[in-house]
Amino acid sequence: MGKFQVISHPLIQHKLSILRRTTTSTKDFRELVNEIAMLMGYEVLRDLPLEDVEIETPITKTVQKQIAGKKLAIVPILRAGIGMVDGLLSLVPAAKVGHIGMYRDEETLQPVEYLVKLPEDIDQRHILVVDPMLATGGSAILAVDSLKKRGASNIKFVALVSAPEGVKALQDAHPDIDIFTAALDEKLNDKGYIVPGLGDAGARLFGTKWSPLAIS
Numbered sequence: 001m002g003k004f005q006v007i008s009h010p011l012i013q014h015k016l017s018i019l020r021r022t023t024t025s026t027k028d029f030r031e032l033v034n035e036i037a038m039l040m041g042y043e044v045l046r047d048l049p050l051e052d053v054e055i056e057t058p059i060t061k062t063v064q065k066q067i068a069g070k071k072l073a074i075v076p077i078l079r080a081g082i083g084m085v086d087g088l089l090s091l092v093p094a095a096k097v098g099h100i101g102m103y104r105d106e107e108t109l110q111p112v113e114y115l116v117k118l119p120e121d122i123d124q125r126h127i128l129v130v131d132p133m134l135a136t137g138g139s140a141i142l143a144v145d146s147l148k149k150r151g152a153s154n155i156k157f158v159a160l161v162s163a164p165e166g167v168k169a170l171q172d173a174h175p176d177i178d179i180f181t182a183a184l185d186e187k188l189n190d191k192g193y194i195v196p197g198l199g200d201a202g203a204r205l206f207g208t209k210w211s212p213l214a215i216s
Helices: 010-020 026-044 080-089 138-149 164-173 201-206
Strands: 004-006 050-056 061-067 072-078 099-104 111-117 126-130 154-162 178-184
Touching (some): 010 178, 026 080, 072 080, 080 126, 080 201, 138 154, 138 164
Parallel strands (some): 072 099
Antiparallel strands (some): 050 061
């Protein structure tokens, strides 16, 4: 079973509290999502392998550490996942970025994939799938399915707020992946929203009206 971790750093919890508030503006919401993603990145990337490298300081030559040549990819689930990308790129600017887009079917209410744009060597990369919300787990499962179909195997899922139902669904479908979240909330309500949650992340990020058929 992959690792499940709630990253409970005080700075993350403080910023998440502001993010949840109904009074938080679109500008502040966008900045907070970016900042929280960056702070989470320190923990999510903790196991990056290191290698020795010889460098020269102004004083002498010395052997120090650098990140080994592992290729990284950040894959946001559109559209809300886009808000987390820049924060992670500020830590690993050489990472490639892919995109997976989905919409919700009007009859089944299940996510349907409409866009997949990934680096050609995605099967060789360590992948961070990012989405602010892990609610039912449907879009997360479909995104990981899509990546695995293309040969990807080293996958981590990163969310800001998660529901227990979504975590369980993703673990049941893909027990090999690690899941990181800034908060594990109480439950889903009868409309599939996380309680207490933070509302529709995509609508709040981009200042648009919420649609019940949209996947943020």
